[in-house]
Amino acid sequence: MHSAHPIELLRFNTCGSVDDGKSTLIGRLLYDSKSIMEDQMEALERSADITGGGQVNLANLTDGLRAEREQGITIDVAYRYFATPKRKFIVADTPGHVQYTRNMVTGASTANLSIVLVDARLGVIEQTRRHTYLAALLGIPHLVIAVNKMDLVGWSEERFLEIRDAIEGFLPKLDAFKDVKFVPISALNGDNVVDFSKHTPWYCGPTLLGHLETVHIASDWNLSGLRFPVQWVNRPNNPTDQKLHDFRGLSGQLAGGIVKVGQKVMVLPSGMKSTVKEIWTYDGSLQQAFCPQSVTLVLEHDIDISRGDMIVGLDNLPGMSSDLRGRVCWMNQRPLQPGKKFFLKHSTQTVQAILSGLDSRIDIQTFDPIPSPAELGVNDIGEVRIRTAKPLIFDGYGTNRLTGSFILIEQGTNQTVAAGMLYPPTELVKPEYNDFAI
Numbered sequence: 142m143h144s145a146h147p148i149e150l151l152r153f154n155t156c157g158s159v160d161d162g163k164s165t166l167i168g169r170l171l172y173d174s175k176s177i178m179e180d181q182m183e184a185l186e187r188s189a190d191i192t193g194g195g196q197v198n199l200a201n202l203t204d205g206l207r208a209e210r211e212q213g214i215t216i217d218v219a220y221r222y223f224a225t226p227k228r229k230f231i232v233a234d235t236p237g238h239v240q241y242t243r244n245m246v247t248g249a250s251t252a253n254l255s256i257v258l259v260d261a262r263l264g265v266i267e268q269t270r271r272h273t274y275l276a277a278l279l280g281i282p283h284l285v286i287a288v289n290k291m292d293l294v295g296w297s298e299e300r301f302l303e304i305r306d307a308i309e310g311f312l313p314k315l316d317a318f319k320d321v322k323f324v325p326i327s328a329l330n331g332d333n334v335v336d337f338s339k340h341t342p343w344y345c346g347p348t349l350l351g352h353l354e355t356v357h358i359a360s361d362w363n364l365s366g367l368r369f370p371v372q373w374v375n376r377p378n379n380p381t382d383q384k385l386h387d388f389r390g391l392s393g394q395l396a397g398g399i400v401k402v403g404q405k406v407m408v409l410p411s412g413m414k415s416t417v418k419e420i421w422t423y424d425g426s427l428q429q430a431f432c433p434q435s436v437t438l439v440l441e442h443d444i445d446i447s448r449g450d451m452i453v454g455l456d457n458l459p460g461m462s463s464d465l466r467g468r469v470c471w472m473n474q475r476p477l478q479p480g481k482k483f484f485l486k487h488s489t490q491t492v493q494a495i496l497s498g499l500d501s502r503i504d505i506q507t508f509d510p511i512p513s514p515a516e517l518g519v520n521d522i523g524e525v526r527i528r529t530a531k532p533l534i535f536d537g538y539g540t541n542r543l544t545g546s547f548i549l550i551e552q553g554t555n556q557t558v559a560a561g562m563l564y565p566p567t568e569l570v571k572p573e574y575n576d577f578a579i
Contacts, residue, residue, distance in 0.1 A: 148224070148227075148228060148229050149228050149229070149358065149359070150228070150229045150230070150231065151228050151229070151230050151231075151253050151254060151353060151356070151358055152230075152231045152232075152233070152251055152252045152253050152254075153230065153231075153232055153233075153252050153253060153254040153255065153256060153353065154232065154233040154252045154254075154255050154256070154281075155167060155232065155233075155255075155256045155258065156255065156256070156257055156258070156272040156275075156276075157257060157258030157259065157260075157268065157269075157272065157289075162258060162260075162289045162290065162328040162329065163258055165328040165329055166256075166258065166287065166289065166326070166328035166334065166349075167221060167232055168328075169328050169329075169331055169334045169335070170223065170232075170334060170335065170349075170350060171221065171223050173331055173334060173335035173336065173350075174223055174224075174225050174335055174350060220232070220233055225350070225354060227354040227355075228353070228354050230353065233252065251542075252279075252281050253281070253282060253283060253356075253358045253361050254281065254282070254283035254284070254285065254353070254356060254358075255272075255276040255281045255283070255284055255285070256285045256287050256349075257269060257272045257273055257276065257284065257285070257286050257287070258287050258289050259286060259287070259288050259289065259304055259308075260289060260290050261288050261289065261290045261291050261293060261294045261297075261300055261301070261304065261325075262290060262293055262294055264300075264303070264304050264307065265304060265307040265308060267505060267506065269308070270311065270505055270506070270508075271505050273308065273311075273312075273315065274315065274503075274505060274508060274522075275470070275522075276317075276318075277315035277316075277317035277318065278317075278468060278470075278522065278562065279542075279562070280317070280538055280539060280542050280562070281318070282318060282319040282320075282358075282361050283318065283319055283320055283321075283322075283356050283358070284318045284320070284321045284322070285321075285322045285323075285324060285349065285352060285353075286304075286305070286308055286321065286322070286323045286324070287324050287326050287328075287349060288301055288304050288305075288323065288324065288325050288326065289326050289327065289328050290327060290328075290329075291325045291326060291327050291332065291340070291341070292327040292329075292330060292332070292340070296325075296340040296341060298341075298343040298344075301323070301325045301344075304323075305323045308321075308323075309321075311508065314508050315508065319361075320356070322346065322347075322352055322356075323346075324344075324346060324347075324348070324349050324352065325338075325341050325344055326338075326349060327340075333348050333349060334348060334349050334350060335348060335349075335350045336348065362397075362431070362432045362433065363397040363398065363432060363540065363541045363542075364397070364398055364399055364431055364432060365397070365398060365457055366397050366398045366453070366454060366456075366457030366458075366459070366536070366540075366541070367395075367397065367398035367399065367400055367404075367406065367452070367453055367454030367457070368395070368396040368397035368398055368432075368451060368453055368459065368536070368541060368543070368544050369391075369393055369395055369396065369400065369438065369451065369452040369453070370393050370394075370396055370449070370450075370451050370488035370489040370490075370544070371391045371392070371393050371446055371447070371448055371449065371450045371451065371452065371489060372392050372393035372394070372448060372489050373392050373393075373448055374389065374390075374391060374392075374446060374447060374448070375388070375389070375390035375391065375392045375437055376388065376389055376390075388439070389439065389443065390421060390437035390438065390439050391437065391438045391439075391440070391446055391452065392435075392436075392437045393435070393436075393489065394433060394434070394435045394436075395430060395431060395432040395433060395434050395435075395436065396432060396433070396488060396541065396543035396544050397432050397536070397541045397543065397544060398431070398432060398454060398457070399429055399430070399431040399432075400417060400420060400429065400430050400431070400436070400438065400452075400454075401417065401420075401428065401429040402417055402418070402419065402420060402427075402428050402429070403416060403417065404416065404417045404454065405454075405455050406440070406452050406453065406454060406455065407452070407453055407454075407455055407458075407570075408440075408444055408446055408450055408451075408452055409450065409451045409452075409453060409459070409461060409534045409570060410450070410461060410531075410532060410534060411444070411445070411446075411450070412570075413442075413444045414455070415440040415441050415442040415444055416440065416441045416442075417438055417439075417440060417441075418439045418440055418441045419438070419439040420436050420437075420438055420439075421436065421437040421438075421439070422434070422435070422436050422437070432543075433543075438452065440452075448489055448490065449488075449489050449490030451488070451534045451544075453534070453570075458569045458570040458571075459534050459535055459536050459544065459566065459569065459570060460534070460535055460536065460565070460566020460567070460568060460569055460570065461532045461533070461534050461535075461566070461570050462532055462533065462535075462566060462567070462568070463528055463529045463530070463531065463532045463533070464497075464526070464527075464528055465526070465527045465528075465529065465533065465535070465563055465564075466500075466524070466525070466526050466527075466563070466564045467524070467525065467527070467538070467547075467561050467562050467563040467564050468503075468522060468523065468524055468525070468561065468562050468564075469517070469522070469523060469525050469549070469559040469560065469561040469562075470520070470521075470522050470559060470560050470561075471517040471518065471519060471520065471521050471522075471523065471558070471559050472519065472520070472557065472558055472559055472560070473519060473551070473556070473558040473559075474519050476516035476517060476518050476519075477496065477499070477516055477517040477521075477523075477525075477558075477559065478496070478499070478515070478516045479496050479497065479498055479499050480495065480496065481495070481496045482494070482495050482496075482552060483495070483496070483549040483550060483551060483552060483558070483559075484549070484550040484552060485527065485529055485533075485547050485548075485549055485550075486547060486548050486550060487533050487535065487544075487546075487547040488543065488544055490533075491550075492529045492530050492531055492533070493529070493530040494527050494528065494529045494530065494549070495527070495528050496525060496526075496527055497526045497527060497528045498525065498526035499513070499514060499515075499516070499517065499523060499524075499525055499526075500512070500513070500523070500524040500525065500526065501513070501514065501523060501524045502514040502517060502521055502522070502523040503521075503522045503523060503524075505522075510524060525561075527561075533547075534570075535563050535566065536563070536565070536566070537563060537564055537565030537566070538562035538563050538564075539565070540565065545562060545563045546560070546561065546562055546563070547560075547561045547563065548560055548561065549561065
């Protein structure tokens with residue numbers, strides 16, 4: 142199957158504790174892959190005289206906010222774009238402070254790969270465990286543990302292996318990643334980031350960029366079950382054009398699977414069935430499209446469809462329920478307690494919801510659930526039950542990250558207060574739901 146884009150796009154995020162060197166690492170990737178503008182380069186070299194005793198401060202490339210540079214912390218999520226001849230990259234630089242777990246959830250939710258930085262001197266700390274757990278929880282398929290500041294431990298292979306063993310000790314508990322790579326680096330000096338280091342003759346793996354360029358991501362998208370959340374109903378308002386007069390397209394982004402002209406589909410929640418007549422994109426018509434393309438579908442039958450409905454294939458049906466179970470990362474200073482009401486946004490629809498139960502809170506030290514907590518505090522991760530005002534059409538997050546995720550929005554302030562991942566449905570939609578007009 143050929144991709145719609147000639148050069149693949151890899152989305153990755155970086156996380157680690159404060160001063161682990163995330164901004165320096167991203168700066169090094171941009172600098173050594175020649176992805177920065179000449180004027181930025183000159184400004185950096187000018188600032189080198191002021192800040193770094195003559196050494197270019199690569200962190201300045203990513204820490205664009207002056208106030209943040211003065212405080213010395215990275216806040217919110219900064220996205221950076223760069224490309225090499227092999228791939229395009231979007232990197233989300235997420236903060237290391239424990240109070241910024243929510244930013245990591247934001248920056249990581251669409252990532253193919255997560256780089257967790259570990260300071261070689263400090264080894265595995267609580268933040269390492271938290272970030273690795275979050276990457277697993279968010280379903281990021283590929284993990285890289287970049288052991289940074291190796292120059293400060295004398296390029297000790299023994300220290301590198303010690304850190305690797307400590308992380309490999311808890312990875313089986315997470316049972317989440319397709320592959321995990323450990324790379325010894327010095328972001329500041331560029332060792333094993335873009336170019337191989339002469340200091341690590343004992344390391345025979347790829348450089349960090351080499352791995353980013355070659356890690357296999359084509360099979361990360363879910364192509365097994367068609368999921369097409371309808372974003373808007375496209376009726377051109379042009380009575381003079383006879384061709385468009387009866388056009389009724391359904392526009393949105395494929396959240397899973399492949400759609401083909403002639404395919405039989407079901408519209409949920411109504412259960413009406415029809416056949417795909419045409420697939421349109423900005424560039425013209427297609428015979429088939431696949432996740433994550435944005436397309437407009439035309440069906441054979443004029444069914445009443447609106448935003449928030451979902452078009453699915455008949456061979457692999459989702460769940461449909463008002464009673465949901467899942468995990469949430471709580472992001473608000475005010476704690477989460479049972480009985481609280483929210484707006485829940487899931488794919489293209491927003492519904493009213495209530496927290497009907499709080500089953501457990503995850504202990505980040507052990508990754509074990511602590512049952513029946515009274516509440517979840519800011520940055521806590523817990524297992525919850527939620528009841529919605531109308532049924533959601535969904536999959537388990539492990540099956541489909543787009544139809545298995547949601548956010549909770551506080552009523553009144555419209556603040557996003559939680560990111561959630563749904564457990565698989567207990568019952569799937571029945572295929573003989575409504576045998577209409579095939």
